[in-house]
Amino acid sequence: MHTPNLIEVNHITKTYTEGETSTKVLKGISFTVKKGEFVAIMGPSGSGKSTLLHILGLLDEQTSGDYIFAGHNSKGFSEEALSKLRNQRIGFIFQSFNLLPKTTVLENVKLPLLYSDVPRSEWDKKATAAIELVGLSHRINQESGDLSGGEKQRVAIARALVNEPDIIFADEPTGNLDSRSGKIIMDFIQDLNENKGHTILLITHETATAEHAERIIRIYDGEIASDEKVKRRRTASDEYLK
């Protein structure tokens, strides 16, 4: 069966202009991601990974080139339509969690529902289910500030999942975590892909983290240096084999 491309990127560039100086951060990037894939984007700091992810997540616009999301060119969407796509078809996980302070786990996870068409009566049910999925049911009424880093990122994952998106964009999700919490998060993300069928695009600069994916795109100085399948994927069970 032919699997459609969820993401299609054709010769995308991004140039930041500040006064007289302009910096070309992305210099013609092309690749595709199929539905159900787990792709990692690797590259050194400053190579343009976050810039690319923001364009793919419909938070920013490319300077030139085409970005086809789920069969539609991003240039054709109104501001309203972009908001709706971000709300319903895209989930974000950030390095710095970005939870609302002094707000409970439940309220944080409900946030995307606030801007959705989901009837209010279902909000609690959906948010509770997402929180249960990340194993934080016992923390549901805690304020976000009282959680550990790993727990915060799991809340962020629940928030990304609550509207059942087509794709999850994760920008260095383990960057602010100790290695043990980082592994738990990565195993979790991998599980979402393998067993729950979520498409995932992960940014990282650590090879060990990237190897949880099935494919790695390496970016160097705004260009794709390589795009290849992972020969030996890391899995949760690897840890136990050691």
Add this chain to the structure above:
Amino acid sequence: MTFEQYLQTSLSALKRNRSRTGLTILGIVIGIAAIILIMSLGKGAQKLILSQVQGLGTKSVVVVPGRQLEGPPSTVGLESLKKRDLEELSKPYNVPHAAHVIPLIFGNDITEYESENFRAQIYGSSDQMPVIFDADPVEGMFFSQDDVVGSANVVVIGSKVNTELFPNGGGLGSRIKIKDKSFKVVGILPSKGASSLINFDDGVIIPYTAAQNYLFGTKHFDRILVDVDTEANIDITIEDVKQTLRMTHDIDDPTKDDFSIVNQKDLADRVGVITTALTYFLAAVAAISLLVGGIGIMNIMLVSVTERTREIGLRKAVGATTKNILLQFLFESVVLTLLGGIIGIILGTTASFVASVVIGRLASFEWTFIFPIGGAVLGIVVSTIIGLIFGVYPARQAARKSPIEALRYE
């Protein structure tokens, strides 16, 4: 998002920063409270002044001897109102809408009882005086028409006169002396406070015939009061009174009138206009503090927008539109100012109530507390408008933030 959800979102944002919320709305609280206080006190003062001016009700027309309407009374014709005028004015075919026509003579003299004495206001009038002035005795009765016709030596005394002359009570039925003439006390008035025309507490009232014959030796009146049947007929009655007096005084040229007419309603209206203008002026001064409060809110909202750049970015990343963010922040500032407005109304009302009690204690007159409904409505409306006006700019700043800039912000 629904109205209720915006409200909830803004309330939880304001709750997250309670102390700042409190300090931010302080300016609005003070401004609204000041306006409520001023409007309430203004209304109270107006009511007090009106009750003094009105002492005899807005339905009364007062005929004053002498030429001028305004300025110091002219010496010409000060004795122009005579018994004949009273009789003509009392005839229904001359002044059909007059319910009562009452003469008044003023003076003051020493009143004596045994070893006690007191300088009292002396009023000569008719038996109908209590109808207009609402001055029924608490003890005894007012003198009768027969007393007036027969120049009877009877007197109705005010409450202060009573306590001064009869410290041990027993005034009713006793005989007091005024100018060495003896008068029998037939009635004692309750304590009433002063009105513009009559000082009842310090006064004694005797039949005008007795006053003319025994005390003042004159034949004229100082005032004639015409009580009109309904307020609507005041203007007609004023004309009727003028025509009647010109006829009895043989006056053809109205500029040569030897009397003038004071309309209580006009007077009351004028006082009302002045006190209202004064109240609004003071309220406008208080409104400046609202302006300052509004600027304070704008300032804090701008700080808040900057601080919450990440939150804005996140909300946009999970699906908030520019409009969602704009409305969220606009709601926050309106909720802030409205909260300040409501607290201000409660505070201002409490303060004006306390003020009314204190004024009532310190001053001898009755000061009524008036809840300024108009002020409260104005307070709600004004604080909402301030929230909208001063909230728009910060809300637009928030809504304009691009999500990536907001998310990169550290």
